Amino acid sequence: MDEGHVIVIGGGLAGISAALACSDAGRKVTLVEARSHLGGRVSSVKHPRQDWQLDNCQHACFRVYDRFLQLIGRANAQQSIKLQANTNLPFALPEKKVFSALTTGRLSPPNHMMGSMLSFPFLSLRDKLAMRKAVKALSAMNNQQMWELDDTLFVDWLKQNGQTERAIDRFWAFFVLAALNINIQEASAAQACMLFKNGLFGNADAFDVGAFTSDLSDSIEPALSSTLEEAGVKIIRNSTVKSVVIENNCFTSVELKDQSLQCSDVIFATPHHITSRILENSVKNSNQPILEEMSSKIDDLCANISRIEYRSLIGIHSFYRGNRVPEDFTFAVMVDQPLIQMIFNRNSELSSPIEEGVQWVTVPVSAADEYLKMEDEEILQQLDKVLHQLWPENDNVERIEHLIVRTPKATFAPTPGSAELRPTASFLGNNIALAGCWTKTTWPSTMEGAVRSGLNAAAHILEIEWDSDNPWQQWPLRPKRGDSEWPAW
Ligand SMILES: Cc1cc2nc3c(=O)[nH]c(=O)nc-3n(C[C@H](O)[C@H](O)[C@H](O)COP(=O)(O)OP(=O)(O)OC[C@H]3O[C@@H](n4cnc5c(N)ncnc54)[C@H](O)[C@@H]3O)c2cc1C
Numbered sequence: 477m478d479e480g481h482v483i484v485i486g487g488g489l490a491g492i493s494a495a496l497a498c499s500d501a502g503r504k505v506t507l508v509e510a511r512s513h514l515g516g517r518v519s520s521v522k523h524p525r526q527d528w529q530l531d532n533c534q535h536a537c538f539r540v541y542d543r544f545l546q547l548i549g550r551a552n553a554q555q556s557i558k559l560q561a562n563t564n565l566p567f568a569l570p571e572k573k574v575f576s577a578l579t580t581g582r583l584s585p586p587n588h589m590m591g592s593m594l595s596f597p598f599l600s601l602r603d604k605l606a607m608r609k610a611v612k613a614l615s616a617m618n619n620q621q622m623w624e625l626d627d628t629l630f631v632d633w634l635k636q637n638g639q640t641e642r643a644i645d646r647f648w649a650f651f652v653l654a655a656l657n658i659n660i661q662e663a664s665a666a667q668a669c670m671l672f673k674n675g676l677f678g679n680a681d682a683f684d685v686g687a688f689t690s691d692l693s694d695s696i697e698p699a700l701s702s703t704l705e706e707a708g709v710k711i712i713r714n715s716t717v718k719s720v721v722i723e724n725n726c727f728t729s730v731e732l733k734d735q736s737l738q739c740s741d742v743i744f745a746t747p748h749h750i751t752s753r754i755l756e757n758s759v760k761n762s763n764q765p766i767l768e769e770m771s772s773k774i775d776d777l778c779a780n781i782s783r784i785e786y787r788s789l790i791g792i793h794s795f796y797r798g799n800r801v802p803e804d805f806t807f808a809v810m811v812d813q814p815l816i817q818m819i820f821n822r823n824s825e826l827s828s829p830i831e832e833g834v835q836w837v838t839v840p841v842s843a844a845d846e847y848l849k850m851e852d853e854e855i856l857q858q859l860d861k862v863l864h865q866l867w868p869e870n871d872n873v874e875r876i877e878h879l880i881v882r883t884p885k886a887t888f889a890p891t892p893g894s895a896e897l898r899p900t901a902s903f904l905g906n907n908i909a910l911a912g913c914w915t916k917t918t919w920p921s922t923m924e925g926a927v928r929s930g931l932n933a934a935a936h937i938l939e940i941e942w943d944s945d946n947p948w949q950q951w952p953l954r955p956k957r958g959d960s961e962w963p964a965w
Pocket residue numbers: 485486487488489490491508509510511514515516517518532533534535536537715716717718745746747750754789790791883885886887911912913914921922923924925926
């Protein structure tokens with residue numbers, strides 16, 4: 477055993493956060509990553525025909541992503557994110573070519589969007605009046621009451637709280653789809669209530685939308701890699717961990733293809749199905765009997781993991797010679813559009829265009845399982861139809877390229893009962909911690925959830941009492957509106 481040596485398996489945001497926090501606290505840390513680059517699911521793919529790196533999918537963040545923004549601040553990567561100076565959530569109904577937006581007004585939460593909601597054209601007065609009941613119920617709910625709803629479907633909760641079909645379809649469903657990556661008919665009421673209570677209706681600035689100012693490989697990888705290295709973290713890339721060595725109740729080394737790394741602590745920061753596979757291999761390959769207590773914990777964990785489902789995401793990228801969407805258009809939610817759910821003008825976010833004169837339009841498709849097999853051509857036709865409805869005057873702007881990225885295992889699915897299946901960081905015991913967006917945080921599978929989980933794991937290994945709703949003490953606080961060090965969008 478290498479006393480004091482922490483090995484982190486997996487270099488996504490969870491592993492990066494865990495490694496950096498342990499190293500900041502003076503521990504020797506090695507981060508092992510299977511791929512050639514860090515960032516995990518926050519990553520880019522190379523375009524097959526062009527010399528372009530493209531996001532796997534549009535990644536949005538929000539000002540309520542406190543720990544994620546702390547990580548970005550710790551890495552001095554403020555310039556990689558643009559945050560809205562005030563919440564502005566544009567919506568469009570392509571069929572009728574109607575635009576509107578939900579924005580922050582003067583009232584205090586949860587009523588801060590009420591002014592814009594009153595003139596929101598996609599809901600009737602009856603829908604809007606009924607919404608007050610649900611918002612009131614959310615505000616009155618404490619955390620315990622919220623998590624007691626984990627076995628309930630959110631749609632049922634909405635109906636019990638007087639919501640109309642139209643408000644469910646045109647308001648609640650969109651936020652659940654985009655933020656939880658699940659259709660509203662399948663979502664846990666607890667996870668959805670958390671989204672609305674702490675996010676949209678929580679603080680007036682919570683839903684200021686943020687976007688990356690370059691493609692994801694450029695935004696995340698260079699700044700975070702160099703920050704880890706400067707902090708003394710050894711990064712081993714291109715190395716897939718297959719198993720760990722368990723002696724008595726402790727994990728004592730991590731097995732790589734060509735070496736065995738001794739350690740005193742291990743942090744698993746891999747997706748849930750991979751964590752399960754590594755643990756099962758470790759038990760199978762163990763030279764000595766594993767103590768009953770440990771083997772039954774591993775069995776329980778793997779049994780729970782096998783019940784955590786995934787949902788997919790599709791990133792549609794389309795490139796034009798000229799402006800297919802107006803230059804000052806940033807993004808909008810598309811009402812009543814099952815496939816083309818949102819449109820982003822990636823040029824409005826980038827610090828410089830991908831190529832001079834080229835506009836990058838992108839569409840994230842959430843809970844996209846039913847579209848995974850759809851041909852590119854059909855997907856593009858649906859995009860063209862919506863673009864034509866909204867901006868027929870730009871029909872002659874030529875598409876010069878496209879890329880459609882399908883990610884089947886994009887996020888875990890917050891279905892009813894899923895909260896119980898998510899293990900705490902300390903679930904397996906003293907010198908082992910579990911991290912990854914799927915572990916127990918109150919967050920769905922997001923960049924914020926991943927960072928929180930990494931910090932939970934670090935707190936367990938460092939034996940620090942820490943509540944992830946509090947800032948991570950060693951890192952700069954997330955930016956307030958108007959902070960001049962952070963670019964405004
Ligand atoms: C297409 C897409 C769009 C998304 N959009 C958003 C969004 O807009 N906003 C948002 O907040 N979130 C979004 N998410 C979710 C968010 O990206 C994830 O929740 C988060 O990045 C997960 O981080 P993680 O560290 O838990 O896991 P991962 O990022 O999956 O990191 C795990 C790492 O472990 C490595 N690894 C796996 N097996 C091994 C092994 N055996 N040995 C060593 N290393 C291994 C992997 O290569 C990976 O780098 C999106 C996800 C996807 C896929």
